[in-house]
Amino acid sequence: MxxxxxxxxxxxxxxxxxxxxxxxxxxxxxxxxxxxxxxxxxxxxxxxxxxxxxxxxxxxxxxxxxxxxxxxxxxxxxxxxxxxxxxxxxxxxxxxxxxxxxxxxxxxxxxxxxxxxxxxNCSSAIALMVLGPLHDEYQLESAIISTYQAASGAGQPAMEELRERARSFTDYGDNDSAEHFAHNLAFNVIPQVDSFEDNGYTREEMKVVWELRKVLGEPDLAISTTAVRVPTLRSHAEALSLRFTKPVQSLDRVRQLLAAAAGVEVVDTPATGSYPMPMTSTYKHAVEVGRIRYNLIYKEHGLDMFISGDQLLRGAxxxxxxxxxxxxx
Amino acid sequence: MxxxxxxxxxxxxxxxxxxxxxxxxxxxxxxxxxxxxxxxxxxxxxxxxxxxxxxxxxxxxxxxxxxxxxxxxxxxxxxxxxxxxxxxxxxxxxxxxxxxxxxxxxxxxxxxxxxxxxxxNCSSAIALMVLGPLHDEYQLESAIISTYQAASGAGQPAMEELRERARSFTDYGDNDSAEHFAHNLAFNVIPQVDSFEDNGYTREEMKVVWELRKVLGEPDLAISTTAVRVPTLRSHAEALSLRFTKPVQSLDRVRQLLAAAAGVEVVDTPATGSYPMPMTSTYKHAVEVGRIRYNLIYKEHGLDMFISGDQLLRGAxxxxxxxxxxxxx
Missing domain, CATH: 3.40.50.720 (NAD(P)-binding Rossmann-like Domain)
Structure with missing residues (x-):
């Protein structure tokens, strides 16, 4: 044993x-x-x-x-x-x-x-579950990623701080100090996760850039990120705008491809209110992916999608x- | 009178x-x-x-x-x-x-x-305060926008629903039904604002595309958006990835330009924790803009920034x- x-x-x-x-x-x-x-x-x-x-x-x-x-x-x-x-x-x-x-x-x-x-890093691991199979198929040319990151990334006491402040919230005036985040997180979003680098990006944002390149084996992959803490407990979400070298012939093919990927669950029938959310991805082993659509700028060479994954599980x-x-x- | x-x-x-x-x-x-x-x-x-x-x-x-x-x-x-x-x-x-x-x-x-x-639309109005002066100076070529939208966009009862659910939250299991949103919003984010169009975008996302084009007078401007509801009360935030025809020589020049623009407040000293947030932009007449940096993909032809503005004021x-x-x- x-x-x-x-x-x-x-x-x-x-x-x-x-x-x-x-x-x-x-x-x-x-x-x-x-x-x-x-x-x-x-x-x-x-x-x-x-x-x-x-x-x-x-x-x-x-x-x-x-x-x-x-x-x-x-x-x-x-x-x-x-x-x-x-x-x-x-x-x-x-x-x-x-x-x-x-x-x-x-x-x-x-x-x-x-x-x-x-x-x-959690945001990297969650994104990679989806980016990996798409890169294999269509060859990723660039990725623009905006994150919606949960309190759990800052640890157990940070989750407690958020719960407590959300319960007792009356007005932002009472709530500016915070122990486990740069600012109060209840009913707020904070565009800072980790410290700032010289180029104006946070270390969290650069981690995603560096780690996507390393794991995908593409040292020059074009990536830009914005990492934002939102008042959720333990599942991150990310909005992905992806550009590919090869054209994407059909969205159904993309859904099939992702549905067949390990650790990915396609949740993508928006008409019935079914798409990835922290509420549904929490405690789940798979990363949820949905809102799959052609990017309006890149057309058939680009996809936008929304993903959500449990930060403590898939992300760590x-x-x-x-x-x-x-x-x- | x-x-x-x-x-x-x-x-x-x-x-x-x-x-x-x-x-x-x-x-x-x-x-x-x-x-x-x-x-x-x-x-x-x-x-x-x-x-x-x-x-x-x-x-x-x-x-x-x-x-x-x-x-x-x-x-x-x-x-x-x-x-x-x-x-x-x-x-x-x-x-x-x-x-x-x-x-x-x-x-x-x-x-x-x-x-x-x-x-x-609120998300359009808030973005345009910043996009207008930048377009005048550098000529916008494309914009990728991810929003972090407050409950107020769904009306006063929706704000009350969020407050009440945040107060009484124990687990997502108790919270799946919602009256004023497609799902419970407390400790959650919902990648749906308004109904879905045939192209997989929500009407809210398309409104931003159509309205930015009309107000900037650029009917073919390349724009792609993801609109997400987050558990904040009345200020929206947006992550902008902008590509320009003309090169941006310095970030200080961008800050000067935006500081001189009507209805815009530059909040951009990240080292001291100063950047746009719903907590600070609520009740403010100006749209906050910060996290101003070169986009890592577009280099000197691109800027990433984060903005936040009161949805009921600047947004309506x-x-x-x-x-x-x-x-x-």
Missing amino acids: KKIAVVGCTGAVGMTMLELLENTAYEVVCMASQRSAGKRLKVGDSEHLIEPFSVEGCATCDIVFLCVSGSFALEYGERLAQSSYVIDNSSAFRYADHVPLLVPPINGQRYAGEKLIANP ALNAFEIMQLLPD | KKIAVVGCTGAVGMTMLELLENTAYEVVCMASQRSAGKRLKVGDSEHLIEPFSVEGCATCDIVFLCVSGSFALEYGERLAQSSYVIDNSSAFRYADHVPLLVPPINGQRYAGEKLIANP ALNAFEIMQLLPD
């Missing part, structure tokens, strides 16, 4: 990974900071004793899943990978040439046995889980 | 118009359906007696502001315009060649004395108020 350490088990992504590991053949070791060590963590029908993180403890595990900060990952990632397979959920190693960045249904076949593997823990399934026995 | 009838005075847009008319030199007549007639409406320090709508009553007014349904406007608009100036907030006449569609700071100079005038009543100021004495 393979043994897996979940480091950072008390966070939103760590907890989601523990849920995925319930009733599997993995032996699970929960690790967190000294502060949480010794406490018990209830997940589904299981109760886990939280152990303090240690390099030695990890070394007894076949796989270490890191859902911790980038700086923590940077400090320990390479060292842990000397004895175990390490899947890192932070951005610490995503852009390093020697570290594979994997979205298994899209580029899992390129995995060559590396011990340290990067898990993508489920992708990591699927990476584990790629590892050699 | 000019006399103005506000028809549909009890709705969100009508009430906002009454607020704007407070302490002005206009004499105001409030009109609504038979059901509301006789009731009193308190707005600011004034109290208005609601009169039942009648063609004859309107005929005694210099200006009639219609904030009613498109079918009502279609039935009465032309007739009312035989005796009064009529400003129609619905989409009934917006695309008719003989009816001017006005956003005064952008195309007010083209007004030639017509008695029936159309007020634009305030634009109509500015149209009134264009009318001859």
Whole structure:
């Protein structure tokens, strides 16, 4: 039986990974900071004793899943990978040439046995589920992406902050301070996720650019993004405007193609109010895609669509889980 | 003293118009359906007696502001315009060649004395405040727009529905039915505003396409849009990806240009958390614009930016108020 350490088990992504590991053949070791060590963590029908993180403890595990900060990952990632397979959920190693960045249904076949593997950013992982099969078929020329990102990307306490403020909301005047976001998020949208880079884009926006290029294996792919936090709890949504080299003959063919793709669910009968939404994609393993239509500018060389996927599952823990399934026995 | 009838005075847009008319030199007549007639409406320090709508009553007014349904406007608009100036907030006449569609700071100079005038869609009006001056300077080649639209666009009861559901939210399972939206909006986003057209776009999305073209006087302008309802109360936001024929030499020049434009406020020091948001643009007369940066695909021929404007003010009543100021004495 393979043994897996979940480091950072008390966070939103760590907890989601523990849920995925319930009733599997993995032996699970929960690790967190000294502060949480010794406490018990209830997940589904299981109760886990939280152990303090240690390099030695990890070394007894076949796989270490890191859902911790980038700086923590940077400090320990390479060292842990000397004895175990390490899947890192932070951005610490995503852009390093020697570290594979994997979205298994899209580029899992390129995995060559590396011990340290990067898990993508949530917005990237969700978009790639749909972009991968479309790129294979029509060759992506450019993508313009606007996101509608949930509170969960900022962690469990951020979700609580949003719930609490939405409940007690009276007016924006009362609500300007916020602990877990740059501003109050209740009844608001915030066009900032992560910090700003010199080019005026946020790091979140650039992550999507860099990661789409790396996973699709197209280092010069033309991509521009706007990442926006909206008051939803745990599913992201994204509006995609895609331009392709090859013409798209029919939208039905696009729907067939996406319906056949792993981890994708076509939800696209708008006349009956059926399209992707955070409300319906939450807790779902597949990314919902719908509102599929020809882009009015690119005509038959372009598609607009709307997608929504659970940020903690498809955008984080489920992708990591699927990476584990790629590892050699 | 000019006399103005506000028809549909009890709705969100009508009430906002009454607020704007407070302490002005206009004499105001409030009109609504038979059901509301006789009731009193308190707005600011004034109290208005609601009169039942009648063609004859309107005929005694210099200006009639219609904030009613498109079918009502279609039935009465032309007739009312035989005796009064009529400003129609619905989409009934917006695309008719003989009816001017006005956003005064952008195309007010083209007004030639017509008695029936159309007020634009909220998302169009808000975008145009920024697109107008940029088009003048750099010549817009294409625009891709994703919206983040507030509940107010669906009326006052819709705002109440969102507030109530946000307060009582426990899980999406409890919340699927909705009276004023296609689905529950609390902690959700809905990629549908208005009904669907044959090309897969919503009418709201096509309105933006048609109205930007008409107001900018560019009937073939390349535009593609995604309109999304988000759980905010009364300010829309929009992510714009713009391509220009002329190169944009500097972002500072863009900021200067927009800062000098009527009805626009540049809010663009992201390092200090300053950018457009519904929270800050609500109740503001100007449209906020920020996150101004070169589009990563179009480079010096493209700009990405984020805007936010009060849907009831800049997106509806305030634009109509500015149209009134264009009318001859």
